[in-house]
Amino acid sequence: MTSPVAPDISELQAALVRRLGATSVITDVADQQRYCRDWHGDVTTGAVAVLRPDSTQAVAQAVRACADLGLAVVPQGGNTGLVLGATPDDPQRQVVLSLERMNRVRQMDPDDFSAVVEAGCILQQIQEAADDAGLFLGLSLGAEGSCQIGGNISTNAGGINVLRYGMARDQVLGLEVVLPDGTILDALGSLRKDNRGMDVKQLFIGAEGILGIVTAVSLKLYPRPEQIETALLGVDSLQSAIALYRRARRDCCDLMTAFEFMPPAALMLAREALPSLTVPIAADHPGYVLMEISGSGLVDIRALLEQFLENVMNDGLMHDGVVAASRAQAANLWKIREAMNEGQAKRGAHLRTDVSVSLSRLAEFVEQAEERLRQAFPQCLTLSYGHVGDGNVHINVLPPVTANAVDREQIIHDAKDCINAVIDEFHGSISAEHGIGRLKRGEFEARLSEPRRHLLVAIKRAIDPHLMLNPNCQIRLDT
Incomplete structure (x- = not known):
């Protein structure tokens, strides 16, 4: 991908405009900014240009033009990723290729x-x-x-x-x-x-x-589901939530679409983000489950949910709960889950993880990880929440609001190492759904077996021998 004498950026930009047209090429630094900043605004870089093709043929033309000019291409969608997979890291040699105009x-x-x-x-x-x-x-x-x-x-x-x-x-x-x-x-x-x-x-x-x-x-x-029922339930612990999930899978079968666990701090953070938010359940439960079942046809979803909740209440698997009486109320319950993330963001830079272990060991894993974090970072707020039913949990660590940028960065680095060590002991994954990108590349590579590494490198070199597409993402290779 490198040439003996690198062309001036202005020359590269002019060449891209000639090949692709001015409407498809953004060269102004200010206009490029939103494409060169990650979703949370933690990282801002730059690019030779931002390309905005409007058809598949135009994408192909842009890729060929970049190959001729010795430029690498960083593909980008909505730029909502959390692992820097769509953020350029070599502003002198990379372009961002945005697909936003291909929206039909x-x-x-x-x-x-x-x-x-x-x-x-x-x-x-x-x-x-x-x-x-x-x-x-x-x-x-x-x-x-x-x-x-x-x-x-x-x-x-x-x-x-x-x-x-x-x-x-x-x-x-x-x-x-x-x-x-x-x-x-x-x-x-x-x-x-x-x-x-x-x-x-x-x-x-x-x-x-x-x-x-x-x-x-x-x-x-x-x-399309014609019936959707949503409930917010109070439980004793994550272990209770998992027991409730097992019961729900049995009694509600494949009609269950969502099962989210949240700790009490989630409600606090949600209110910090949205002070007007209504939380229609007591705030003193050790844990909360946001559950949704849906269906269409002849199944009475409401009756199914009500019977299920009556049974698990009688069996002591939950102690309190509220069922949404309308779509608006259901949306309000989901706002709690969404606002919790906004509340974390308001507290500044923090560790966001996305990990998974076997469902049967999820509660044990969270307990061990949280205990080690408490010992190592007693001044921080640890928040464990997630989809539960698929073994995916987000263990986030929020430094004190008074922590400066240097201290925050150190806490984030050390807390990540702490959680990853527990993940390795439980044979889990450091990325359940967010991907690897550039942010997790080092962690990913450190855990790759040699046979898997060999296969990944061989596939990359076979399809992209010049390492043109999204270099340094997932695996770092040298030309």
């Missing part, structure tokens, strides 16, 4: 329960388009009003509906991808059963743009 729903097929959408489509817009057609997309994230489906697929996003519908990978029927040499892989079929050898689209799901740029996706859809 190409096809919505109610009979096939599928849709074909371009990579720049906002997730919420796809959800709404599916809803208008009487369909439902199983992927749902806190950032769904900003994130783009191409980024969701490239990071294999998770979200709140994983219990029932699976990760982003499970929503994909086909992909359209621009490869590092500018050729276009068209694998946009909507077949549910296609056993013609290896499923090559899987290479690009979760690859964070290091092998190709996703430009369109064929998505699996479901019948």
Whole structure:
């Protein structure tokens, strides 16, 4: 990727404008800023240019132009990632390629329960388009009003509906991808059963743009749920929440779509972010579960939930609870979960983790991790919450509000090492749903077995021999 004499940036920018047109190339530093800053605003870098193609052919043309100029390409969706996977780290040699102008729903097929959408489509817009057609997309994230489906697929996003519908990978029927040499892989079929050898689209799901740029996706859809019931429940502990989850999986079957655990501090943080927020349950429970079941057709979802809650209340698995009586009340309950994250952000830079262990050991893992954090960082607020039912938990560490930037950085670094050590003991994952990006690359590489490393390097070099796409993301390779 390097040339003996690096061209001046202004020359590179002029060349990109000549090849791609002024409307597709952003060179002004101020205009580039929102593309070169991570979601939380912790990191701001720069780029030679920001490219904004509006079609698959234009993406291919942009990739070829960058290859000719010796520039690396950092693909970017809605820029809502949390691991710096879409943030350039070499402003003199990299461009950002934004998919935001590729935002068309190409096809919505109610009979096939599928849709074909371009990579720049906002997730919420796809959800709404599916809803208008009487369909439902199983992927749902806190950032769904900003994130783009191409980024969701490239990071294999998770979200709140994983219990029932699976990760982003499970929503994909086909992909359209621009490869590092500018050729276009068209694998946009909507077949549910296609056993013609290896499923090559899987290479690009979760690859964070290091092998190709996703430009369109064929998505699996479901019948639109006509009944959705949401409840906020008070429990004794995370262990009680897991016992409640096991019971819910048995009694509510596959109708359960979400099961979120929150500690008492979550309510405090939510109120800090939204002082007007109504929390319709006592604030003195050791833990809280936000549970949702949904369905359509002949099943009476409300009756099912009420009978389930009566049974578990009688059995002592919960002691208090509230069931939303309307969509507005349900939205208010979910605001607690969302505002909790805003409350953490208001307290300044802090450690955000995204880890997973076997569900059977989740409570034990959290207990050990929290105890070690209490011993090492007694001055910090530790917050453990997550999807529970899929073994995914976020153990976040918030330094004191009075801590300066240097002290915060040290706490974040040391607390991460502390949690990762416990993760290793439990044979868990340092990234359950956020990906690796650049932020977790060192942790990822340190835990790679040699056979897996060999395979990943071989695949990268075979598809992208010049290391042109998203260099330094996931694995660092030298030319």
